[in-house]
Amino acid sequence: MRFNQSTSIDCGNLILVPYLERHVLKYHEWMKSPELRELTCSESLTVKEEFQMQKSWLEDEDKLTFIVVYKHGVENKKPQVLHEIASHHIDEMIGDVNMFLTEGYEDVEEDQNQICSTYIQAELELMIAKPEFRSKGLGTTIIEAFLYYIEQSGLLESTHIAKYIIRVGSKNLPSLRLFKKEGFQQTKYVACFDQVEMEKSIR
Template sequence: MHLNEKIKILGHRIILVPYEPRHVKKYHNWISNETLRQLTASEELTLDEEYQMQRSWREDSDKLTFIILDADIYSRDQDEIAAMVGDTNLFLRADPDTDRQVAEAEIMIAEPEARGKGLGREAMLVMLKYAQSQSQLKLDAFEVKIDMDNTISLHLFETFRFVETGRVEVFHEVTLERQITPDWISWLEQQVKLQIESY
């Protein structure tokens, strides 16, 4: 999606930047890890296929992605590659039963030393707030699909006031959803403020 191609979003401990070709090699190294692929339900791709996927994330109108930078690491020498710790994505779709616009959210903190520090929580809150505030997306709800054993992610989204709406045993997957209501928008605004700059 071109919506975010010329912006970066500054958080307290993270910076979200568009997924660019220069990020692909490090991203590809992350997804070469079988455990990460399982946790994120990702396919193993060749490096060339990963470059094609990066272009898809940029061009397709139903996808929105940011690379997550550790702000402390980035502040040292403005090296985005060294500061990369993960990514956050949205897949947009119209629900055929209700005609609502739903965004399926994903978050990955790939660097082991970056986990457990609240970076994923802040990055996801910033992504949710950014997407909710973009009127052209016309979002009605957010959704996540999480492996049943991924208790950390399940707990994270429960703290975001997502509620379970389904389980698919064959895929070992739990679906949680969050309707975008005035009360929830008010809660979200108390959690995070957007600071957007040109990129």
């Protein structure tokens, strides 16, 4: 999304920056891990495809993504939105957080008839690629900063998002616990992928 092309979210020790070309090789390296691809339900991409993906994440109006960088020796603080790309080193990258917009469907009753109504949903994805940074509360901080940004930026209104959803493997306890804590509720279990869907309504 062009909307966040020059935006960072500063949480002190964690900073969220737009996904830029210079992040692609490191990102591609991470995604060679079969474990990480399975946890994030991602496909293996070539470097060329990853560069195309980066361009699409940066430009498409239905996608919003940030790379997460970790600053050693800095205190955590409340998220602060900066209108610039915060300075960082590639070696400080630890993961990413993103959302993409899709259309959801529901049956509603209108004049005693069942009709199919559509709405916009934002599917969230969160990944701390480096295992040594997991289970330390950072995932919680990242998702809270990301949702804070979406909610204070006017994006909810301009994109008409009605709900957030996530899809996660049924055994991914850290992810399930994190999103439950953030107010998400399970709505579906998809047996063929052993995947749980959780959602949180916005209005």
